[in-house]
Amino acid sequence: MKSGERRVVITGLGVASPLGIGSAAFWDALMERRSVVRRITAFDPSTLMSRIGGEMPDFQLRDYIPKSHRKSVKLMSRDITLAVVAAHVAAMDAKLPTRSLVDRGDLEAGDLDPTRLGVNIGAGLICPDLSELGEAFATALDDSGQFDLKRWGRDGINNLTPIWLLKYLPNMLACHVSIIHDAQAMSNTVTCGEAASHLAVGEAYRTIARGMMDVCICGGAESKLNPMTATRPALMNRLVTDGDDDPAAACRPFNAERRGTVVSEGGGLLVLESLEHAQKRGARIYGELVGFGCAANTYSWIDPDPTGANIALAIKNSLADANLSPADIDLAGLCATGCVEHDASEMVGWRSVFDDAEKVDCAAVAVKGGLGNNGAGAGGIDLCAAVLAMHNNTVPPSVNVDPVDEQCPFAFAGNDPIDRRIDVLVSVAYALGGGQSAALVIRKVTE
Amino acid sequence: MAVTHRVVVTGTGWITPLGHNVEEVWQRLLDGHSGVGSTTLFDASTFPTQFSAEVKAFDLADHIGSHAERHSSASRNSQLAIAAAEHAWQQAGLRQWTALNPARVGVYLGGGEGPVDFENFAAAAVAGQLSAVEKGQSAMDAAAWGAVAAKRLDAMREFEQEPNLAAAHIAVEYNAAGPNLNTLTACAASTQAIGEATLIIQRGDADVMFAGGTHSMIHPLGVTGFNRLTALSTRNDDPQHASRPFDRARDGFVLGEGAGMIILESLDHAVERGANILGEIVGYGSTADAFRVTDIHEDGRGPVAAMRQALTAAGMTPADIDYVSAHGTGTSENDKIETLSIRQVFGDRAKNVSVSSIKSMLGHLIAAAGVVELIVCIHAIRDSVAPPTANYQTPDPLCELDYVPNEPRKMKIRAALSNSFGFGGQNDALIVTAPPSA
Numbered sequence: 001m002k003s004g005e006r007r008v009v010i011t012g013l014g015v016a017s018p019l020g021i022g023s024a025a026f027w028d029a030l031m032e033r034r035s036v037v038r039r040i041t042a043f044d045p046s047t048l049m050s051r052i053g054g055e056m057p058d059f060q061l062r063d064y065i066p067k068s069h070r071k072s073v074k075l076m077s078r079d080i081t082l083a084v085v086a087a088h089v090a091a092m093d094a095k096l097p098t099r100s101l102v103d104r105g106d107l108e109a110g111d112l113d114p115t116r117l118g119v120n121i122g123a124g125l126i127c128p129d130l131s132e133l134g135e136a137f138a139t140a141l142d143d144s145g146q147f148d149l150k151r152w153g154r155d156g157i158n159n160l161t162p163i164w165l166l167k168y169l170p171n172m173l174a175c176h177v178s179i180i181h182d183a184q185a186m187s188n189t190v191t192c193g194e195a196a197s198h199l200a201v202g203e204a205y206r207t208i209a210r211g212m213m214d215v216c217i218c219g220g221a222e223s224k225l226n227p228m229t230a231t232r233p234a235l236m237n238r239l240v241t242d243g244d245d246d247p248a249a250a251c252r253p254f255n256a257e258r259r260g261t262v263v264s265e266g267g268g269l270l271v272l273e274s275l276e277h278a279q280k281r282g283a284r285i286y287g288e289l290v291g292f293g294c295a296a297n298t299y300s301w302i303d304p305d306p307t308g309a310n311i312a313l314a315i316k317n318s319l320a321d322a323n324l325s326p327a328d329i330d331l332a333g334l335c336a337t338g339c340v341e342h343d344a345s346e347m348v349g350w351r352s353v354f355d356d357a358e359k360v361d362c363a364a365v366a367v368k369g370g371l372g373n374n375g376a377g378a379g380g381i382d383l384c385a386a387v388l389a390m391h392n393n394t395v396p397p398s399v400n401v402d403p404v405d406e407q408c409p410f411a412f413a414g415n416d417p418i419d420r421r422i423d424v425l426v427s428v429a430y431a432l433g434g435g436q437s438a439a440l441v442i443r444k445v446t447e
Numbered sequence: 448m449a450v451t452h453r454v455v456v457t458g459t460g461w462i463t464p465l466g467h468n469v470e471e472v473w474q475r476l477l478d479g480h481s482g483v484g485s486t487t488l489f490d491a492s493t494f495p496t497q498f499s500a501e502v503k504a505f506d507l508a509d510h511i512g513s514h515a516e517r518h519s520s521a522s523r524n525s526q527l528a529i530a531a532a533e534h535a536w537q538q539a540g541l542r543q544w545t546a547l548n549p550a551r552v553g554v555y556l557g558g559g560e561g562p563v564d565f566e567n568f569a570a571a572a573v574a575g576q577l578s579a580v581e582k583g584q585s586a587m588d589a590a591a592w593g594a595v596a597a598k599r600l601d602a603m604r605e606f607e608q609e610p611n612l613a614a615a616h617i618a619v620e621y622n623a624a625g626p627n628l629n630t631l632t633a634c635a636a637s638t639q640a641i642g643e644a645t646l647i648i649q650r651g652d653a654d655v656m657f658a659g660g661t662h663s664m665i666h667p668l669g670v671t672g673f674n675r676l677t678a679l680s681t682r683n684d685d686p687q688h689a690s691r692p693f694d695r696a697r698d699g700f701v702l703g704e705g706a707g708m709i710i711l712e713s714l715d716h717a718v719e720r721g722a723n724i725l726g727e728i729v730g731y732g733s734t735a736d737a738f739r740v741t742d743i744h745e746d747g748r749g750p751v752a753a754m755r756q757a758l759t760a761a762g763m764t765p766a767d768i769d770y771v772s773a774h775g776t777g778t779s780e781n782d783k784i785e786t787l788s789i790r791q792v793f794g795d796r797a798k799n800v801s802v803s804s805i806k807s808m809l810g811h812l813i814a815a816a817g818v819v820e821l822i823v824c825i826h827a828i829r830d831s832v833a834p835p836t837a838n839y840q841t842p843d844p845l846c847e848l849d850y851v852p853n854e855p856r857k858m859k860i861r862a863a864l865s866n867s868f869g870f871g872g873q874n875d876a877l878i879v880t881a882p883p884s885a
Contacts, residue, residue, distance in 0.1 A: 118735075135587075138580075141573065191558075192614075296626070
């Protein structure tokens with residue numbers, strides 16, 4: 001936060017994850033050290049390089065949208081659906097009287113200016129539904145049964161629904177959320193892999209601080225549970241390929257024996273608003289966003305920087321923005337995907353923030369061991385976990401971290417959660433591919 | 448009051464369907480040339496639309512020499528972006544500025560997803576479908592898909608489709624260690640990227656930003672998507688006259704490809720190093736229609752609000768704007784509602800403001816369209832000339848503005864407004880002026 005700018009607070013959390021939908025279910029799952037990673041059931045994964053992942057529990061989309069949006073469900077890919085669910089959960093948690101919540105009868109109409117409500121949602125490279133495309137492609141085969149581009153252009157193309165493209169544009173997550181909740185202010189879509197949620201929340205924070213809007217639904221959502229999106233990271237040797245016997249233990253963040261990450265799906269969205277706006281409507285305040293920093297990997301667009309320089313710079317910038325020092329951090333929210341080199345880079349990055357101290361008096365939380373990595377939505381889920389830890393003054397257990405890598409400067413909660421007052425947390429994220437990195441500093445608001 | 452740094456432009460670069468050199472392409476636009484022709488990047492001969500505006504004769508080594516080798520596996524998007532960045536970087540003279548702090552140099556792109564590896568993508572999808580039919584399943588047989596995918600998919604071609612990769616390549620190539628972001632708000636993306644990069648410098652989070660965009664959707668899946676939406680012109684017998692913004696006979700946009708890049712810099716930083724300043728970004732507005740997924744709000748609510756936000760941010764009124772670079776795609780709806788929106792914002796002044804769409808010549812560069820149009824605005828101000836809307840023959844009673852038909856117009860331009868709108872109700876507007884007088 002810079003001098004002369006407005007204070008920005010978090011008033012709503014919207015988790016839609018394999019570990020549960022809504023803060024209560026999600027928090028219970030964290031406290032119970034649950035891992036929901038298992039053999040993929042959404043499709044037959046038997047010939048894929050990695051066959052395990054974290055899948056959402058069953059839910060009914062109609063529980064999360066107004067009647068007026070039901071006809072638009074056919075325009076929603078899985079990624080859009082996850083963002084819509086998370087946005088509803090976040091707005092409900094914030095008791096924010098958006099058009100949808102009022103129309104649905106969930107909340108009484110209130111004083112909310114739609115032209116001051118914005119959306120900034122991190123999104124991934126959405127892969128089309130392969131069944132839908134395959135069925136259409138199969139109408140354009142030549143005599144030997146091979147796909148024929150000429151036949152496709154002439155006739156086959158007509159077998160694809162006219163609105164097909166609109167399901168797969170990354171900005172359609174934000175678009176549907178803006179329509180459902182009548183958010184007419186700025187709408188942005190950050191597409192930076194696992195860093196997308198943090199970058200979206202950071203940008204939203206700075207935009208509200210400088211008065212361009214009052215409230216923003218921000219974070220990210222993505223589904224990697226599509227044969228193609230579950231294959232891409234495997235081709236880059238980033239997925240656990242031998243986790244079939246014990247899927248729940250496959251993703252091992254910061255573990256000395258880690259061997260990759262696993263795919264997942266879900267969304268994590270937050271409601272941010274100016275302190276003044278939150279106070280005026282008597283909203284519950286989880287914490288104040290006081291710092292944002294981001295940086296690039298200048299070492300490689302493919303591999304993590306072994307010096308962790310991009311992660312360290314993001315954290316240092318966020319602390320400088322917050323006018324805090326590393327010693328002030330009570331909780332480190334880790335990106336910790338379980339990838340061998342990426343986790344090493346993150347550990348080195350964190351350590352350099354603490355002047356390479358071997359151990360620091362700072363708790364840490366890593367949630368991907370229990371639910372996997374859902375790309376652009378992962379950071380939003382990480383942020384919700386960290387903010388809940390602050391809210392409950394409890395560090396939840398991190399699944400599958402033992403035996404912890406000796407390079408890790410943090411102590412994790414083991415089998416049992418740790419009671420600890422958390423006044424300041426720093427949450428970090430970086431893109432596995434591309435290396436964009438971001439850090440957010442959140443501070444408890446005391447009366 | 449919060450500190451606000453003024454933000455100036457010190458470098459420009461683009462790779463477009465009319466060439467790769469900024470000054471040459473600018474002249475071709477004034478001369479009304481068209482970059483549209485038959486599609487050669489794939490066999491489109493049976494598609495509803497068989498033409499597009501392709502980038503011609505592109506080789507990254509022509510732009511960055513031997514450094515091209517390390518980007519050899521980069522997607523077409525990333526390669527176009529790197530080349531555009533090189534031109535902008537050279538013009539800005541920042542390579543020679545030894546006091547440059549890499550941590551204060553960032554990148555904010557509106558980069559599209561990389562082109563799909565279509566042949567292999569289709570082969571795997573077909574295998575999954577045929578096996579499903581054989582087994583009597585309704586959904587694709589993912590196991591059959593996977594068997595083909597394992598043999599045919601290439602790791603780097605898949606990896607390079609991620610939309611954040613162009614920005615990542617630039618970070619490495621230019622040692623830009625600061626903020627690094629990509630936005631993909633459809634056809635508004637690079638205008639939004641420039642606006643957001645401007646905000647980052649305004650608030651002091653960086654001194655220098657690469658801002659722009661890159662996109663190529665001239666591949667079978669891209670053309671399929673737009674053809675199914677009936678968004679593309681199908682004037683296959685006369686491609687060079689197919690892009691007809693605001694003309695009554697318009698029948699859709701012409702798909703183009705390319706990249707554009709500008710170097711944004713805080714005024715203080717530019718002055719300190721004695722940089723040649725090309726223009727100043729004074730206003731940015733960004734809104735959502737929040738109306739429908741498939742339609743633009745019929746009152747132009749979102750575009751009106753975005754233009755007004757930009758004017759407010761600039762401390763200007765419509766009387767200060769002499770030229771509007773329209774989004775002007777050449778689709779029936781866009782041009783009608785954009786016209787209506789400009790008339791609402793400009794009121795009585797609407798008939799006196801010059802409005803043109805260079806998409807009539809370059810086609811629609813999708814995520815890269817906005818930055819290219821902003822570079823045009825900078826040159827229009829510099830040379831006191833508004834570029835034409837080509838192919839404007841028959842006035843449309845629903846589009847009544849001065850569209851600078853077919854011939855460039857010598858005129859003093861104090862400030863230019865550049866509009867970009869995207870599917871889903873994304874609206875962005877930028878205002879640029881001449882460099883601050885010394």
